[in-house]
Amino acid sequence: MSAAQRTAPRRTRVLAWAGFVAAVIVVAIAAGLLAQSAAWSERGVLDPESAGPDGARAVVRVLEAEGIEVRVARDRAAAAAALADSDATLALTDVPGLSDAALRDLVGDAGDVVLLEPRSRTLRLLLPGSAPAGAFADEEVSPACGFPPARRAGDIVAGELFAPATDGQACYRVDDGYALVTATQDGRSVTAVDGRTLLANDGVDRAGNAALALALLGARPTLVWYVPSPADADGAAPTLGELTPPWVTPAIVLLLVAGAAAALWRGRRFGPLVAETLPVTVRGSETTAGRARLYARARDTAHTAEQLRSAALARLRRILSLGPHAAPAAVADAAAARLSEDPAALRRLLLADAPATDRELVDFSDRLHDLEAAVAAAARPEGTTR
Template sequence: MTTATEVSATSESLTPHQTWLRLRGPLLAVLLIVIAGVAFAAVRSGGQHGRLDPRSADPHGSRAVAELLKKQGVTVEVVATLDQARATTGPDTTLLVTGPNMLTAPQQQRLRRTTADSRGRTVLIAPDGPSLKRLAPGVRAGSRGQVTVRQPRCTLPAAVTAGTAELGGMRYAAAAPGTTGCYPDRELATLLVLPERGAGDSVLLGSPDLLHNDRLDQQGNASLVLQLLGSRPHLVWYLPSFDDPSATGTTSGGDGERAGAGGSFISLVPQGWIWGSLQLALAAVLAAVWRGRRLGPLVTERLPVVIRASESTEGRARLYRRAAARERAATVLRSATRSRLSALVGLPSQDADSPEALLTALAARLGTSGTGHSSLLFGPTPADDAALVLLTHQLDVLESEVRAS
């Protein structure tokens, strides 16, 4: 004869179906993240480099500009660090900075010191705010405008030759002598040429659109871009990167100055990391809201141990005795007795705590005046434990008399 031992399930154990229901949401989220990562890696590995990249044939890349410049005999060099950009500047070089707003304040200051003395040309794409003050002192910016076809309305040879071009975006104005503003939008220039020391100059473009592959063949965009970027035999195409060591403020420049001196910690954090942290915080809040939703109706829990009511009563009585809570104990005893008595004499439950109604009903049932019952059911707190025990006995006797009647 064999005895089968069966392990009883408790309310805490989950069935396979319940486990799947709980895990399918997180598993689906992980699967979507993996698919998105693979798709992103496939796109990035397809030879596409990004916006304004001279190696990219995307609509927003600039490979067409680079190829045309090479055919004109201009060498195009792509750099991704500030030290490389500074090392290649000179009187025969045009330095194109595609993202001046991505540079930290120390990087912008170092770049400004280098370009001011290079006697070459520096082309800045849509600098604004604090970047403009550091890279082009004396220039003020207006609000952004629409990129559209505009007339040059200036005497700059490159603009006169190109004619109409698609410009807009940031709008600039400067009062320095020799400054030339072209393609105005509400009296402010979207193309500004600033003279520097020697034969050098700085060019501010309000928008990068005319450098894109899909815009180069429209209007006079190609002519204007080739003249601005091809005025020197060598073009340095600077694509700022968050991986640049100088962005941390720990590298030293050729002038022996510490790049990050005087900068705050927040200014050294790349902008992409800040936005990424905000997105992660938002995702955490959404996850907390999702997990904090109502999980469903209450269910009856199968208790592993059954406790007898007498044990619970004795345990509570010991707690009352230890705390000397005679007032609380007497209140509980009288309230329970009044509830049972009101049911025996036919009173509504809401009249159980009404002395007038309950005492009148008891007097009618027992044939007494009910005066003695008043102090018993609604009287003061017992003075000691003996008085509390006596009160308990008297309440039991009264309830027995009512039941017997």
């Protein structure tokens, strides 16, 4: 083999591996772009501009129709600026990224505050004495309190429940918890509700949910709806390396090395492929003749007759449009009906006859052949020829 011939396969393998690596890189880039695009377009729970089941665009549209100016702030600076220059209600979801001081500063400029997804820390800071009650009630509840917005709204569908604040009111009691807790601090009201049950598009139309939502969020001429951003966190966000245990990175590197080694091991070839021809090719007719000679030499007429009968039954089933599992008796009856002959005679031929000699075997084969020909001719539509 010449040097050029030895070099060609090597060049082909190198190009194949290069193409594979390039394809992996392209797929990774495409997946990253798609993920980034999805991240930009995704809307979270209780997003005021989301029309999905978890969004809150429906209640925002109703507030705007009632003349309330709704300002959506997607970072802390925009929320603070909107609160500073207007008499506004602040709709606040859970903000775990803000420190206690930053949360108090943000709330300090609000006229009223409605907590939509309050957690333990938010309740402790803004509604002292209140806390999550650790229960959820998907049932209609009456207000049973003197809080004006709740009395005007009437019954609502309760969601998460809270323990009442130390100095305040609690409405919509279920067992030991309340669906609404409120208190007045420094001239402003701070109210906590389960926004996912009360305001979301898929639940705002239940019972008096919409009425209570409008009463709480539309109490002032402007509503600032703060949607927190990860960039609002007071400190730098931890890196992925800081969040994972120290053994994760070496384990990932080891898995990558093992995968590359396995790819090289299973992908290599010991030389070019060789086309191997079969030593013998036997035609079907030769196989049939050989088996016939074996049957004749063994003088096994019973087995030969059974083979002939089985093949004839299979062909008759197809001619008579019977199923492949039709019983031999059913085949005999169908053939007799088609030929207008005695079913008992055809049943003996297709079920009972057992030739004992070669002469009887030949006669048996001829009768089967004649039966098939007659049934085929009877089953053929009139005016057609073979």
